[in-house]
Amino acid sequence: MANALTNDMTVGSPIKHIIKFTIPLLIGNIFQVLYNMVDTIIVGRTISVEALAAVGAAGAITFLIVGFALGFTNGLSIIVAQRFGANDMDGVRRSVGTGLILAAMASVVLTAVSMLSARSLLQFMHTPDNIINDLYNYIIVIYAGIVFQVFYNYISCVIRALGDSRTPLYFLLISSIINIILDLVFILNFHMGVAGAGLATIIAQAISGLLCLLYVGKKFPELHLKKSDFKWDSKFSLRHLGLAVPMAFQMSVTAIGVMIVQAVLNSFGSTVIAGYTAANKIEQLVSQPQISFGVTMATFVGQNYGAMREKRIREGVNKCALLVLGFTVIIVALVLIFSRQIAGIFIDSGTSGDLRESVTLYTQNYFYVAGVFYFALGLLFVYRNSLQGMGNSGIVLCGSAVELIARIVLSLVLANTLTGMFGEFYGYLGVCASGPIAWLSACTLFMISYFIKVKKLPEVFEKQRQFKEYDKSAAIE
Known part of the structure; x- marks a missing residue:
């Protein structure tokens, strides 16, 4: 039903499919984080600690909009995976056409809203005066290129929905090299300062997206769309939005929590922000195995849900969870042993010894607090994405709300309480703990929801089979 580049995950060994799909995805994600880290390293080592803090603080506010866009495109591709699993290629093309229209509309709205609100958000977050201008110059460039991020990410999501995780990797590698240069x-x-780092990222993504589109046009004939595939169908569009919007808000809800944490951190000054920034960049790198397996499960579960393979869903999710826990042991060991050495990469060797030591100390202590919660983070990705693959976007949004509330309440309460009782350093540790405890809260909800949903799958699939049989009979008559 498809060419050699696609991967039908509804037959064969589930764990082999999962590993085979995850490896290219993991390599690509690592390269993406590495070239984002290059931005930070170059800024921190060639400009100043304040510039490093500015790029780090930008992560929270840019993720509010960019995260929404990424969640939206991921949600649009779920029906593609389900239709592919059901061997409905006409449905795949219709879904892609609808997704392109919705993605274009979202790009226009997000670009306008983000660029108009950028300065106000920075002021709302109490951004320190010594970094606010650099921060604004960086994010305004990122926001101007949202359309390229949406375009590239949607095409990549569609290709992955067909079971091909290698093709997006190739173009991500190209993008990484272009970005570094x-x-x-x-x-x-x-x-150009920090604005140059933002411009480099946008240009690299635009080139990568264009190359990806040209390649898909040549190698994926099943994705050659006709005019009829772009025909507007309100009901079909609402089905896509019903999956895409909750996933987008789930990402934005997370971003809001991150922004609140960043606002609390901003009150501690640029040295604390720089240390927290380095820790987050390291965390983004070492957590990629967990994230990659999670993305894999959205495609694996989506295809098998479309094919009504309940036992394969159970087997795949269970084995993937064990794999993630194994990788988490390695991740925790790495960050606890090497976090101090890695943190030094972000700081110019000419920085004064006391300042360098302070930034490193804040980085290192983040991992002492967060490391014990990485098991919850890994399982969160597995079960959240599995629920998304089954189309249960509502519970995903609820879980994100739980994570948001926990993150906001804990960051404010722990920061103020511990700072008042023991001093600023312990207040910082309280902020570091707020995110990990929020992971545990959301993970618990997702796990409970998954086991309830998967228990009901035989009944759900039986109703779908009966409906199909009735539909066929009606068509014959």
């Missing part, structure tokens, strides 16, 4: 050119040669 442009970082050096814009910052070192053109002296």
Whole structure:
């Protein structure tokens, strides 16, 4: 039903499919984080600690909009995976056409809203005066290129929905190389500061998205769309929005929590922000195995849900959870042993010894607090994405709300309480604990919801089979 590049996950060994799909995805995700880290490293080592803090603080506010866009495109691709699993290629093309229309509409709205609200959000977050201008210059460039991020991510999501995780990897590698080269050119040669880092990222994503589109046009004939595939169908569009909007808000809800945490951190000053930034960049790298297996489960479960393979869903999720727990043991060991050495990469060797030691200390202590919760983070990705693959976007949004409330309440309460009782350093540790405890809260909800949902799958699939048989009979008559 498809060419050699696609991967039908409804037959064969589930664990082999999961590993085979995850490896290219993991490599691609690591490269993506690495080239984002290059932005941070180059900024921190060639400009200043304040510039490092600015790029770090930008992560929270840019994730509010960019995260919404990523969640939206991921949600649009779920029906593609389900239709592919059901061997309905006409449905796949109709879904892709509808998704492209909705993605274009979302890009326009997100670009306008983000660029108009950028300065106000920075002021709302009490951004320190010594980094607010650098921060604004960086995020305004990122926001101007949202359309390229949406375009590239949607095409990548569609390809992955067909079981191909290798093709997006190739273009992500190209994007990484372009980004690193442009970082050096814009910052070192053109002296564009942090805005140069943002511009390098946007140009790299635009080129990668264009190359990806050209490749798909040549190698994926099943994705050659006709005019009829773009025909507007309100009911079909609402089905896509019913999955995409909750996933988008789930990402934005997480971003709001991150913004609140960042606002609390901003009150501690640029040194604390720089240490927390380095810790988050390291965390983004070492958590990629967990994230990659989670993305895999959305496609695996989506295809098998479309094919009504309940036992394969159970087997795949159970084995993937065990794999993730195994990787988590390695992750925890790495961050606890090497976090101090890795943190030094982000700081210019010419920085004063006391300042360098302070930034490193804040980075290291983040992992002492967060490390014990990485098991919850890994399972959160597995069960949340499995629920998404089954189309249960409502519970995913509820889980995100639980995570948001826990993160906000804990960051404010722990920061204020511990700072008042023991001093600023312990207040910082309280902020570090707020996110991990929120992971545990959301993970618990997702696990309970998954086991309830999967228990009901035989009944759900039986009703779907009866409906199909009735539909066929009616068509014959």
